[in-house]
Amino acid sequence: MTTNTSAKPDELAAAAFALFSTRGIAGVNMDEIAAGAGVTKGSLYWHYASKKEVVLAACNLYYRVWRNQIEGAIAGHERLADQLEAAVAYSVRSCLLDDANRVFTTEIVAMSLYDAEVRASWTGFLDETERFFLGLTHRAVGAREFRCDDVDRAVDLMLAAMEGIKQIALFRPQICLPENEQRTCRRLMSLLGERLLVPAG
Structure with a gap:
């Protein structure tokens, strides 16, 4: 070799x-x-x-790819509600349907149970993800493109649901099959709130 x-x-x-x-x-x-x-x-x-340094480097690479790709996923959409839907759809494809990402992040969550450095790394990523969706959802609500009575609670619930789906997929892998993508996206969007029709002009 x-x-x-x-x-x-x-x-x-x-x-x-x-x-x-x-x-x-x-x-x-x-x-x-x-x-x-x-x-x-x-x-x-x-x-x-050390191997732990390699693990943390793999985490940082994962975070950077997520950051770049989710920004790319929303870049082609002018309306904030469209950006929000695109961000959720990207998250479903990346975090749930992509086998490698799902397995790796599940491994990191398991490792976080007993390793404080890995836990701190993953916590930082979760915080960034939460800030991203909070900001986008608040902007969509402020633009009257989306209705949500409690954005903070809705984003918490949506992210928790995604993590739950990831865990359930260990035992029911069919939940993360490509044919379930649209249904999963609709369900997660419904946890965030309701899209509003924007008057023309």
Whole structure:
């Protein structure tokens, strides 16, 4: 096998993510991460001193991809209600229907039970996600494109429902099949509130 001694940290994190999302975090060691990235173990340790550092790097990569892609998902929509629907639809596809993302984030939640650093990392991402949906929902309500009596409570409920669906998928994988995407989106949107018709002109 050819080794890549100049691999960048993100490339190493991406290789680790691929392994973690198919074999679990506990089931992968540093030798396997190095092999998956096509580097020597020494090259991997040059960037990351421990497996936990690799895990946190994979988390940060996941967060950055989410941030960029959800912004891209709403960018083509002028109306705020359309942006909100697009953000929910992206979240369903990314967090629930994408097997690799769903497995990886479930692993991170499980690891967070006993690892304070991983828990703090995931908490920061959850806080960012909450701020994103709170801001977007408040703006849609303020523009009279969306009706929601209690935005804070509605966003909390919607995000909790998404996490619940992710957990249920461990036992009922059919809930995250592509054919259920539209129904899941409608149900999550209904937790946020009701879209209002905007008068023309």
